[in-house]
Amino acid sequence: MSIYSEQDAKVILQKVMKLSTADECTASLDGSIEGNVRYALNNVSTSGVVNNAELVVKVSYGKRAGTATTNQFDDASLKRAVERAQELARLAPENPEFMPAIEKQTYKPSSTFAAPTAAITPEYRAKVAADCIGPCRSDKLVAAGFLNDDNSFSAIANSKGNFGYQASTSVNFSCTVRTDDGQGSGWVARNLADVTQFNADGEIRIAMDKAKRSAAAKALEPGKYTVILEPAASADLLTYMLNGFDARRADEGRSFMTKKGGGNKLGEKVFDERVTVYADPWDPAAAVLPWDEEGLPREHTPIVTKGVVDYLQYSRYWAKLKNKKAIGEPGNLIMLGGDKSTMDLVKTTQKGVLVTRTWYIRMVDPQTVLLTGLTRDGTFYIEDGEIKYPIKNFRFNESPVIMLNNVEEFGKPVRVQPEESGTLMVLPPMKLREFTFTSLSDAV
Amino acid sequence: MYRRDFLKTAGAGFGALMLPIYGRAVAADVLATKIDVALKKRLATAALETATKAGATYCDVRIGRYLRQFVITREDKVENTVNTESTGAGIRVIVGGAWGFAATNDLSADGIAAAAAQAAAIAKANARYQTVPVELAPAKGVGDVYWATPIKRSAMEVPIKEKVDLLMSVNGAALKAGADYIRSVIFAVNEQKYFASTDGSFIDQDVHRIWAPMWVTAVDKATGKFRERSGLSAPMGRGYEYLDAAPSGRIALPGGAVVYSSSYDMHADAIAAAQQARQKLKARSVKPGKYDLVLDPSHLWLTIHESVGHATELDRVLGYEANYAGTSFVTLDKWRSKSYKYGSPQVTIFADKTQPGTLGAVGYDDEGVKTGRWDLIKDGILVNYQAIRDQAHIIGLKESQGCCYADSWSSVQFQRMANVSLAPGSAPLKTADMLGGVENGIYIVGDGSFSIDQQRYNAQFGGQLFYEIKNGKVGDMIEDVAYQMRTPEFWNACVGVCDAGDYRFGGSFFDGKGQPGQISAVSHGSSTARFNGINVINTARSLG
Numbered sequence: 001m002s003i004y005s006e007q008d009a010k011v012i013l014q015k016v017m018k019l020s021t022a023d024e025c026t027a028s029l030d031g032s033i034e035g036n037v038r039y040a041l042n043n044v045s046t047s048g049v050v051n052n053a054e055l056v057v058k059v060s061y062g063k064r065a066g067t068a069t070t071n072q073f074d075d076a077s078l079k080r081a082v083e084r085a086q087e088l089a090r091l092a093p094e095n096p097e098f099m100p101a102i103e104k105q106t107y108k109p110s111s112t113f114a115a116p117t118a119a120i121t122p123e124y125r126a127k128v129a130a131d132c133i134g135p136c137r138s139d140k141l142v143a144a145g146f147l148n149d150d151n152s153f154s155a156i157a158n159s160k161g162n163f164g165y166q167a168s169t170s171v172n173f174s175c176t177v178r179t180d181d182g183q184g185s186g187w188v189a190r191n192l193a194d195v196t197q198f199n200a201d202g203e204i205r206i207a208m209d210k211a212k213r214s215a216a217a218k219a220l221e222p223g224k225y226t227v228i229l230e231p232a233a234s235a236d237l238l239t240y241m242l243n244g245f246d247a248r249r250a251d252e253g254r255s256f257m258t259k260k261g262g263g264n265k266l267g268e269k270v271f272d273e274r275v276t277v278y279a280d281p282w283d284p285a286a287a288v289l290p291w292d293e294e295g296l297p298r299e300h301t302p303i304v305t306k307g308v309v310d311y312l313q314y315s316r317y318w319a320k321l322k323n324k325k326a327i328g329e330p331g332n333l334i335m336l337g338g339d340k341s342t343m344d345l346v347k348t349t350q351k352g353v354l355v356t357r358t359w360y361i362r363m364v365d366p367q368t369v370l371l372t373g374l375t376r377d378g379t380f381y382i383e384d385g386e387i388k389y390p391i392k393n394f395r396f397n398e399s400p401v402i403m404l405n406n407v408e409e410f411g412k413p414v415r416v417q418p419e420e421s422g423t424l425m426v427l428p429p430m431k432l433r434e435f436t437f438t439s440l441s442d443a444v
Numbered sequence: 445m446y447r448r449d450f451l452k453t454a455g456a457g458f459g460a461l462m463l464p465i466y467g468r469a470v471a472a473d474v475l476a477t478k479i480d481v482a483l484k485k486r487l488a489t490a491a492l493e494t495a496t497k498a499g500a501t502y503c504d505v506r507i508g509r510y511l512r513q514f515v516i517t518r519e520d521k522v523e524n525t526v527n528t529e530s531t532g533a534g535i536r537v538i539v540g541g542a543w544g545f546a547a548t549n550d551l552s553a554d555g556i557a558a559a560a561a562q563a564a565a566i567a568k569a570n571a572r573y574q575t576v577p578v579e580l581a582p583a584k585g586v587g588d589v590y591w592a593t594p595i596k597r598s599a600m601e602v603p604i605k606e607k608v609d610l611l612m613s614v615n616g617a618a619l620k621a622g623a624d625y626i627r628s629v630i631f632a633v634n635e636q637k638y639f640a641s642t643d644g645s646f647i648d649q650d651v652h653r654i655w656a657p658m659w660v661t662a663v664d665k666a667t668g669k670f671r672e673r674s675g676l677s678a679p680m681g682r683g684y685e686y687l688d689a690a691p692s693g694r695i696a697l698p699g700g701a702v703v704y705s706s707s708y709d710m711h712a713d714a715i716a717a718a719q720q721a722r723q724k725l726k727a728r729s730v731k732p733g734k735y736d737l738v739l740d741p742s743h744l745w746l747t748i749h750e751s752v753g754h755a756t757e758l759d760r761v762l763g764y765e766a767n768y769a770g771t772s773f774v775t776l777d778k779w780r781s782k783s784y785k786y787g788s789p790q791v792t793i794f795a796d797k798t799q800p801g802t803l804g805a806v807g808y809d810d811e812g813v814k815t816g817r818w819d820l821i822k823d824g825i826l827v828n829y830q831a832i833r834d835q836a837h838i839i840g841l842k843e844s845q846g847c848c849y850a851d852s853w854s855s856v857q858f859q860r861m862a863n864v865s866l867a868p869g870s871a872p873l874k875t876a877d878m879l880g881g882v883e884n885g886i887y888i889v890g891d892g893s894f895s896i897d898q899q900r901y902n903a904q905f906g907g908q909l910f911y912e913i914k915n916g917k918v919g920d921m922i923e924d925v926a927y928q929m930r931t932p933e934f935w936n937a938c939v940g941v942c943d944a945g946d947y948r949f950g951g952s953f954f955d956g957k958g959q960p961g962q963i964s965a966v967s968h969g970s971s972t973a974r975f976n977g978i979n980v981i982n983t984a985r986s987l988g
Contacts, residue, residue: 144767174767253663
């Protein structure tokens, strides 16, 4: 069994609390049923379901702490896990940065669960694959895609009476469609909590259209261009930049948020005034758990307002040291934009490049958050408000900090899941000037 | 792909799984024990029978126990130690010509049978839409066999205190030598894997790996500038003896940098890292342009990994990874031509899952195939790929090359990279002699930033240490260096590879691929090599 009801989870966690004889005890219980189907070359390649659940028990005596885990939940296993954690805690040295268990909290539930997603069957997954493969096969295109659905719960408790339980679901879909001669490639991706809002028939058409339109790409000279980044294309760029929002790193002098001569840039204008970013666990488009990994309640948290940095992440230890209030670490990121679609942004662009997706982004210099990466699966040249022709993919060397100072216009934000980070985002398509492409790629 | 996830996690303290130090660390009482092999065989046999009754024409069962230990420190503090243990079974079946997979942490007879039935039901659902049935290359059953990584001292059995004492000493030495910050980690892995299949194989393996990375930072508060120098060790398929700091493992390079081969002196490397991080703060910024590059094995492994290792994975070539990791420029027509010049005649690159001490070394892969060695590029010409059982027939092979791997019992096994290595030059050639012939070049040591496109053409690599080479002499340290390359041009620009005396391994503990994403660990060997006329860019920017 991997999914427990609130009552069952509470019973297990209360048993753990009773078993503990330490000064403090904190425990979490997480379980999931995760299903997926993967297809390529217009056939299903792999498909599976994974059931798993895990209990983590952390106890402390003063500043000495111990943790143990188990994935068996009978009374004897629970007792063994608690005793093992206690044994470790007794033998541990004092940790000068130890923080006691959090006080009892009140969590305002967020809408992270949709029953239809939890009820997805192997037949449904196979049908999604078929709905993508069928039209592609008919149109002499080749589909390779992935659907992953997750039905999970998270429960937390501690010896100070804190308790939280919430169920979550998610559906993650992506599909790459290539022309059968390998000269064109298009991509689409969607992330949702509720599978009833998902329509494979409609989504696959976007990737098919981009695949056909991207064939026979022309080469443009590398250089600085006005770009329109679709929301998925900027998500991972922002992920890297967010790592620099750690207060301790900034205070230690090793972040772009470090101020020359010492201190950090909290309260300073670092971005264009049109940049406003916040986190909100209850956001209807991107709800996340109302607590973070430490059990601190998440809040509506302004991160950047009109270009000014409102927030750096203070761990509980660093907050205490710096006399700041520690708040729950954001689980999502929402950026304000306008009402325009990506194509509306194209219409107002004299010359530019439209980017569907970015790929293999890596940090080149953390001092400036200089990142390198490439475009892929649909890169087009824009002239006089129209998409003129497909262009070869580019490698870029660009900093999201510089990028968010070169804003021309933001469009209407949509929910995206970055490919290499767990932070759910709501991002607008972005029109930016002087984006730096440094070389051409022959990859399709 | 997922290296940075680890780095981030290490930095964040592993969230809920924060474990303290000392004592008999979490799994101490279980680290020394293993699941009884007779029990594993009984459970696996029951699953094979259930799957067969449900219509499976093939079934394999992997019962796995995966242990990992991290000891994570910064400056004078142990942030945490983490022991993780994950046990369960993954069952893969073919029904009606389609794959199905199910995994469970319930290792009771009923739990395993339910998973086997679920895998069969999934395969049946997929078979309805399948137009090309799975074709599995034969793998003769090997009966009951056992294989273990040859280690001298299991890292899992070394007391936590010994590891903490080492890291505290390392950190102290770095701070004394001028570092402002240091993070250091010892990371040990033990995969206890049992594989059984309807072919009649019952394979028990005990796999060990170790990695001891560090990141040393120097800060100039006045200018706000900071620079980092990472450790120059390699992750290895070895025991704790790799950290013994034996003098025989120390190699002093022309120009002053020191690298390591069979044994790593973490303490000495930390001191060098601190000094070099400070040097980097004041090093001259590179003038962009074309340079002859001399690449140390501590750097070149990553270029081999990205531009040859991934490019010759047959699943990518065929299109199975098109949606995420991508495809490959190394298309079948290039292989069929038998004349595709991947590189210069100096370039011979081979795959090998048997080299002792490597991350990819195992006796059998995760679908029961005995491992071996084969050429991918021979004297510059593309000659082969890396394949598994359901792909072997596509390139005319009668059996798989043994490249199948899953990172957990809960993950489905699929094609993963073998150790892919550049063969040393056959003529005697030392690094100093190679450098002596370079008029205008850059000598690069250690791996840095890395990125390559989804067909493995266009790549960009940084490094840890960059030295200018002028008229055959290694000169000053320079900074802000990255080179951009197109794979075939790069390997065709290879004009020399040093001899076997310089052959060393680098590797990745966290190579990512697949959906859902999986990691794997892989080594890449080479000797120092020279590449002429490579494009170097300057990566310095200003935030105003």
